[in-house]
Amino acid sequence: MSDRATSDPAVSDAADAEDVILRLEGVSKVYSGTVALKQTNFEIRRGAVNVLVGENGAGKSTMMKIIAGVESQTTGRILLEGNAVRFDSPSDSMRAGIGMVFQELNLFGNLSVAENIFANREIVKNGRIDHAEQERRAGELMARLQTNVDPRANIEDLMIGQQQLVEIAKAMARDARILIMDEPTSALSAPEVEILFRVIADLKAKGVAIVYISHRLEELLRIGDYITVLRDGRVTGSQAMKNVDLHWIVRQMIGSDAKDFSTAGAHEFGPEVFRAEDICLPRVTGGFAVDHVSLNVRAGEILGVYGLMGAGRSEFLECVIGRHAHSLGRVYVEGRLVRERDVGGRIARGLALIPEDRQRDGLVSVLSVAENLTLASLRKLAIFFHIHIPAAAEARAVRREVADLSIKVADPSLPVSSLSGGNQQKIVIGKALLTQPKVLLMDEPSRGIDIGAKGDVFRIMRELAAEGLGIVFVTSDLDEVLALSDRIAVMSRGRLTALFDRSEASGARIVAASALGHEVQAVVSAREVHS
């Protein structure tokens, strides 16, 4: 791999034009309310590793979904070998020779490895599926990936790293001309990553165009030939890899233009309101999703927790709120140990969680706006031994939150699903606030909402902090964590890898800390594999 630069085809502009197999021109993608991609251009070259980087939410996945035919662009065109094409479905894109390794594994857990690899392209002989042939070919692919996974094994019995290899094998089996890999190494151990890189080199030599998406910058520098950086739906840089270094990538990723963050009001912090000690969450597959994390927050302080996907941030918050019965460690609120193990008990002690996934964990979509708002605080509202909910008191509480959080809703008895994403998020926040928490745990509070609503959410966070709440918020957005936090904690692979004061934090230091531990972990799992 070290001879990457020399083995490349010439990188002169003239040669370039021929090498481009697929080109996006001025592609935009608008979802209701939010613009995910703005006038982006992207070129995919034959026989090369085309790297795509950007923070979470920068638009990488949207772009890949457009190429893979999962979504279609709002404006702009896709040129395949110079001809405009349109992919209306994944099968269109597959026919054009595009294969994709998805980040969230798209495998059927109840089927075998071979059946997964040939799903929807079964090898048929005499009107029946030729299982022997499928298993033979699957075995060949597994051998190419130098793993001894049995083609007849069920997917759900495999380790997550092995599943990822099957996902890769599935894409390889399609003999794609363009192979998109979205975070293919996120669950692989170091030796498996080496094997994958060898396979990529092999495919490259055969002229396959590879699109490689990863957060691991060192990895990109090693195997990439061309790099494109996305930020906030725009392409901020596009270069041959040999012309760039780590600093350039980070600079393009972070950028300098400010987003709409309300400015920090100067207020004194109170005494410590929240402390977590040695929070651990063991993983079923071994190791820890949250690995001995200790943190504290003072009244009025906003602690930002930054990390890549899978760093264990959400799991940490879930441990604190009592979601995982088998988590270990101690939680203190206002200096007193929280002995309650259940969510209800912890809410009563002054903890409240705003979950990352509104639809899945935050809202009951069949209930009304009002019923969602008061769901967590019904016992507080109810009178006569907590039996009767007085309608007037409930309506008053709902009106107060709707006004305080400026939720745009005509009638609180409407179903909550009729609101926009930003207003739904405010409902989830309002629900937490009605429990009168002392500590607010916010998981990606600005995810999937438009700019205006983001600004509102940030303003609300500031106001709450000024009122003396302790806030722990998790984000994957560097700008956000830098602008909002009084202190910044960085997590990687379940561990707390750094804790910065606002004054000493910088984008580069945070990114560096968020990648820590990946190498260590790789070595450890390599050892486990060999022993």
Added chain:
Amino acid sequence: MTAAAAPTRTAFSAKGSLTLTLMRLRTFIALFAVLLFFAFAAPNFLSAANLVLMSKHVALNAFLAIGMTFVIITGGIDLSVGSIVGLCGMVAGGLILHGLDLDFGYTIFFNIPEIILITMALGMLIGLINGLLITKLNVAPFIATLGTLYVARGAALLLSDGATFPNLEGNPAFGTTGYAFLGAGHLLYLPVAIWALVVIALVAAYLARWTPLGRHIFAVGGNERAAALSGVAVNKVKLFVYMFSGFCAAIVGLIVSSELMAAHPATGETFELNAIAAAVLGGTSMSGGRGTISGTVIGAFVIGILSDGLVMMGVSSFWQMVIKGVVIIAAVVVDQAQRKLQQRVALQQIAQAA
């Protein structure tokens, strides 16, 4: 902004909302339709005696359907209620006739109020077992309650070796007389069973509408994860609904055996299906989160009146089954159509507001 939007909304949705209102009131409309139809088609249908008799028939199914409604709203199902009816009737009958035989030569006889309490507790106990299987042992509700369906029915048959406990008149010496009051007694011109239904229905409706527990039942069925993260004790809520369903079934077991003054171990077979049908007819969503007690009671009346009316018309029981099935399917089809229309109207309103 609200003031400006209001007139356009009413003007626009006049047509859509008429259909929508009709669809929302479909259970009422169905009730009036069957009442009206049989008033003309069946002789003596509207006589007071017949109406009271029909209400007594309906009440049995309505009890079960009310319990079933809460279970279905949490996203579960309770197939065991019919068997609980049978077992509870047998236990009550056995206690009246033979008392509780202690193996060392003594037999305890309970008086009627005690027997009623014991039987209700038994129903709740079976519900508790259902709930524990579902929450602690992660058995799917369908399977857990299917299992208790067989176990309870088997136990009912074992109690008497398949025979009927006849003549539950009781013995004045043991204070076991007066059992007939439940099934045949009257208070203020109406049967006791009807009053019991009124009380249970009002309590259930109050529970659903005005208590934290009721709200939690809907939340668990609407989104169990979100409910859990909001501090709702999901397992306790589920235990409650299965216990309440068992309690309702025990009441039916008591009333049936009291009406007949005999307990037969096969009593209540397929009652669970009628209860599910009434709940669904009343607008309870099998996917959880939606349903009302009033809808369920009306649904039970529609089914009950339909079958009684058809009997009075002399329609064969085979055709009755076909008609009942068609009505249930039609109800769900209309329910789905209403959801779709409602969604479309809501989207159009949003588009117009924008």
